């Protein structure tokens with residue numbers, strides 16, 4: 001059976017693992033189930049997406065899925081072979097999956113998308129509490145991509161974790177300004193936005 005990536009395609013983490021599959025040239029199907037749907041609750045203890053099936057092998061957690069796709073299939077490796085370079089790649093991928101995702105996606109983007117009052121107007125309270133942290137993490141990211149890619153001078157799995165988050169973050173004013181105020185991050189974002197793996201996974 002073909003690789004099946006399960007989860008709504010507008011999830012940044014679903015996009016990450018799809019980007020990994022696209023970069024590897026692996027054929028896959030994307031089933032667009034929502035978090036906490038009956039299907040997902042059977043496959044992930046917290047009802048989160050993405051989850052993956054490959055024949056009778058099942059996985060949850062985007063890092064595990066990304067590593068599986070990278071190592072179980074042919075195609076360009078997305079984690080270098082050298083132990084130090086590999087650890088560095090996973091360091092930045094994990095940083096994106098945890099700290100960057102928490103701040104930019106959970107505490108900023110989702111607030112813009114869903115925290116509305118009864119009349120449908122944006123409630124900014126939580127956004128205003130994190131704007132300084134947003135600027136700071138964008139500065140960290142700006143420095144981290146100064147070699148051309150995320151923590152590296154070669155494309156890697158870390159870029160697959162970062163790009164979907166930056167893509168969402170720059171849709172809103174503070175994120176856009178933070179992206180554009182750095183020296184390296186905007187050129188990085190523009191360059192990687194041209195990759196087929198990024199375009200084919202856009203929603």
Ligand SMILES: N[C@@H](CCC(=O)N[C@@H](CS)C(=O)NCC(=O)O)C(=O)O
Pocket residue numbers: 011012013014035046047048049050060061062063097
């Ligand atoms: N650590 C998980 C996080 C996955 C995650 O947060 N997915 C979001 C969609 S982007 C989700 O399912 N949210 C619903 C929830 O957390 O209840 C991973 O890396 O796969």
